[in-house]
Amino acid sequence: MNFSRHRHSSYVGLPALVLLIAATGCSSADDTTSTAVPSPDTKVTELCQNLDKRLPREVDGLDRKDPEPRSTLTAGWGSPAIILRCGVERPPKMIDPKVAEGGDADAVAGGVNGVDWLMEERGGGAYRFTSASRLAYVEVTVDKGPDTSTVLVDLAGAIKSAIPEGIAD
Numbered sequence: 001m002n003f004s005r006h007r008h009s010s011y012v013g014l015p016a017l018v019l020l021i022a023a024t025g026c027s028s029a030d031d032t033t034s035t036a037v038p039s040p041d042t043k044v045t046e047l048c049q050n051l052d053k054r055l056p057r058e059v060d061g062l063d064r065k066d067p068e069p070r071s072t073l074t075a076g077w078g079s080p081a082i083i084l085r086c087g088v089e090r091p092p093k094m095i096d097p098k099v100a101e102g103g104d105a106d107a108v109a110g111g112v113n114g115v116d117w118l119m120e121e122r123g124g125g126a127y128r129f130t131s132a133s134r135l136a137y138v139e140v141t142v143d144k145g146p147d148t149s150t151v152l153v154d155l156a157g158a159i160k161s162a163i164p165e166g167i168a169d
Contacts, residue, residue, distance in 0.1 A: 033080035040087030048086035
């Protein structure tokens with residue numbers, strides 16, 4: 001009699017285990033964005049950590065949802081609409097004289113609310129912006145959905161207060 005009761009509880013546990021596995025497979029972790037974490041020097045890392053503390057909780061109406069792996073050098077809003085990486089290398093197009101003169105169609109320089117940017121078209125309606133004239137390069141990748149002007153306006157205050165003007169090494 002004890003044996004049949006034990007068998008019964010095993011069968012009851014099996015559907016619960018299957019349900020748990022199915023729920024885990026469909027969890028919200030599946031839509032987590034992954035991004036490469038920059039590896040700048042100590043001075044730039046400190047500037048980027050300061051920026052992380054000042055970043056807004058919402059950009060273009062999207063809540064902050066940081067990419068994996070978690071780092072004070074990266075941030076995200078939406079899924080995966082907007083990704084910020086601080087401490088990136090200077091983009092080659094930033095020092096190309098054709099870009100400075102407006103000769104490169106897929107890279108344009110400009111400023112938004114006191115922060116200068118190099119804008120590069122990524123295809124499919126996505127853009128990459130890299131800050132210029134700051135002591136650390138901040139890269140913002142915007143998927144085709146968000147309004148890029150709103151994104152840069154929302155981030156400008158934090159960047160101006162955390163990353164001083166100057167030329168990054």
